[in-house]
Every structure is written in C-alpha cells, then in structure tokens.
Amino acid sequence: MLYLIDGKVIYDSLNGTLRRINEKPFEATTLTTIAHKILTHLIQHHGELVTRDTLFDDIWEKEGIVSSSNTLNQYISLLRKTLTVYIGEQEAIVTVPRAGYYFSKNISVSENIVAHKTKTHWLRYVAAMSVLATIMSGVFVYLMQPEKNIPRKIGEFKGCAIYDISGVKSETMDTVNVDVVKKALAMNKQTCSQNTAFYIHAQEKLHLDKEARVLVSRCVEWPDSRDICQNMYYYSWVQG
Incomplete structure (x- = not known):
C-alpha cells in the first residue's frame, strides 16, 4: 500500500521505499528489511501506541530470531534519521518510555494515494x-x-x-x-x-x-x- 506522509513523502509499504512526490521510483530510498517492517507497523497504527513486545513478536520472533532492546533502539534511531531527510526536524516517531512508540499525530498520513505513473527504461528497477x-x-x-x-x-x-x-x-x-x-x-x-x-x-x-x-x-x-x-x-x- 502507498501512504502519503506529511503531504510530501510517498511510503510504499510493499517494498519499504521512501521518496518525495516529485521523485521517480528508482530515486527512492530503500529501507533495510527490519526498518521497513517497523515503519509499516507504526504507519498502519498512526497515532496509536505500538508496544515494544508487539514489535519483537511480529518482526523478530516470528522469524525465529532473538533480538534485544538495544537493537530495536538502533533501528528506531535509524528510522528517525532517515525520516528527517524527508520531513525535516519534526519528531516523527515518538517514544513512550518503557512501553513502545507511535507515529506522531502531528504528521499527516493518508492511505491509498494514487502514485503518478513514471516511465523508465530500466526494467531491472521497475x-x-x-x-x-x-x-x-x-x-x-x-x-x-x-x-x-x-x-x-x-x-x-x-x-x-x-x-x-x-x-x-x-x-x-x-x-x-x-x-x-x-x-x-x-x-x-x-x-x-x-x-x-x-x-x-x-x-x-x-x-x-x-x-x-x-x-x-x-x-x-x-x-x-x-x-x-x-x-x-x-x-x-x-x-x-
């Protein structure tokens, strides 16, 4: 699904890419697999608390991987830095101490946007x-x-x-x-x-x-x- 963040950034939750609305798909930033999954959880529950346990269960344990609070914290930090490039210094991901995180209510998120079709010669990209x-x-x-x-x-x-x-x-x-x-x-x-x-x-x-x-x-x-x-x-x- 495509999401429009802050009225100017397209997030594709299928392939974990971020791009400005005036950028072509092959110019997008591709998140790491886990960062992509974390952001998708937060976007899908915009403004709602997503607990740390939920993230551990759905992202790591279902794949049989052991993780830690430090690893989660590093991914959250990575996502914040990446989002800053696109939406500025606004606090996109808010921490709820000892509980979890939520995607800021102050930043708009719209679902089911229609992306502009962009022609590209490179089949390897598209x-x-x-x-x-x-x-x-x-x-x-x-x-x-x-x-x-x-x-x-x-x-x-x-x-x-x-x-x-x-x-x-x-x-x-x-x-x-x-x-x-x-x-x-x-x-x-x-x-x-x-x-x-x-x-x-x-x-x-x-x-x-x-x-x-x-x-x-x-x-x-x-x-x-x-x-x-x-x-x-x-x-x-x-x-x-």
Missing part, C-alpha cells in the same frame, strides 16, 4: 523490483544505513557483469550471490552474450543456509535504452 517486492520478505541480520538502491557490480559470469540490486553491502552476501547467479544460469542454460548483464535480488537469510526467495535477471541492454530482461524466480532456494 519490472524486477516491483514484482519481487510483492513476494520478498526476510530477516535483516545486521544493521546498515539505508541508501539508494542502485545496481552494484559484485562479479562476472563468463565476461558478463553480475549486479546486486538488493541494496545489501556485504562481502559474504556478494560471494553467495555470485555463486547463486552462476548456478541459476547453469540450470537454465543461460549464456553471456553481447550487451548482457545479470542481476540478483535475494533475501538476506540466504547466507544462513535457510530457504530464501531469489530473483535472477538476465538483461540485454542496448545503447538506446532498450532493455530486454528474462526473470528467473526461486521461492525456496537453499544455498549449499
């Missing part, structure tokens, strides 16, 4: 990311700063570049993701040819040897921005 966002959910196993979700080269396959589009910077994940891409391409008899690049978006729990959802895209990219992509989806990939 087709791949928008489709994947509806099926991806996962556990973020370490803290990182949110950033623009720009394709980042992590390796090569027979001379063709492999890019990560999950937004997670980790040498461990990069190594795992490159291996996944190569296995997926081998299984689907994909090759490296002129103007070809490969993209991967994977759940962060992939490198924990748990089932993860993975998208691998093979894109042929022409100088005039004509991109043709073939997407390969895996709903329960286990890396071993």
Whole structure:
C-alpha cells in the first residue's frame, strides 16, 4: 500500500521505499528489511501506541530470531534519521518510555494515494523490483544505513557483469550471490552474450543456509535504452 506522509513523502509499504512526490521510483530510498517492517507497523497504527513486545513478536520472533532492546533502539534511531531527510526536524516517531512508540499525530498520513505513473527504461528497477517486492520478505541480520538502491557490480559470469540490486553491502552476501547467479544460469542454460548483464535480488537469510526467495535477471541492454530482461524466480532456494 502507498501512504502519503506529511503531504510530501510517498511510503510504499510493499517494498519499504521512501521518496518525495516529485521523485521517480528508482530515486527512492530503500529501507533495510527490519526498518521497513517497523515503519509499516507504526504507519498502519498512526497515532496509536505500538508496544515494544508487539514489535519483537511480529518482526523478530516470528522469524525465529532473538533480538534485544538495544537493537530495536538502533533501528528506531535509524528510522528517525532517515525520516528527517524527508520531513525535516519534526519528531516523527515518538517514544513512550518503557512501553513502545507511535507515529506522531502531528504528521499527516493518508492511505491509498494514487502514485503518478513514471516511465523508465530500466526494467531491472521497475519490472524486477516491483514484482519481487510483492513476494520478498526476510530477516535483516545486521544493521546498515539505508541508501539508494542502485545496481552494484559484485562479479562476472563468463565476461558478463553480475549486479546486486538488493541494496545489501556485504562481502559474504556478494560471494553467495555470485555463486547463486552462476548456478541459476547453469540450470537454465543461460549464456553471456553481447550487451548482457545479470542481476540478483535475494533475501538476506540466504547466507544462513535457510530457504530464501531469489530473483535472477538476465538483461540485454542496448545503447538506446532498450532493455530486454528474462526473470528467473526461486521461492525456496537453499544455498549449499
């Protein structure tokens, strides 16, 4: 669902992105998985207390992950810093001591807004990311700063570049993701040819040897921005 925050910021609760109303979707800031889930809880209960226990239960324990008050506090701090970039110094997330948090009643939140349609040549941003966002959910196993979700080269396959589009910077994940891409391409008899690049978006729990959802895209990219992509989806990939 799309939410309009403070009359000027679009929050997409499906894929955890924030952008100003005059920005294009690929210019959005992508929150980390857990920060995204926390903000969604707060937005959906605008002006109402969301207890710390609720956040621990719904975000961490349901995934079988143990967390701590310190971890939650750090995510709240991260969200506040991110929101400040978009709405200024207003206190967006209010702390109720020893109880929980709520999204400020002084900041408007509107549901079901209609986003302006924006054309983009990059299927890897729109087709791949928008489709994947509806099926991806996962556990973020370490803290990182949110950033623009720009394709980042992590390796090569027979001379063709492999890019990560999950937004997670980790040498461990990069190594795992490159291996996944190569296995997926081998299984689907994909090759490296002129103007070809490969993209991967994977759940962060992939490198924990748990089932993860993975998208691998093979894109042929022409100088005039004509991109043709073939997407390969895996709903329960286990890396071993």
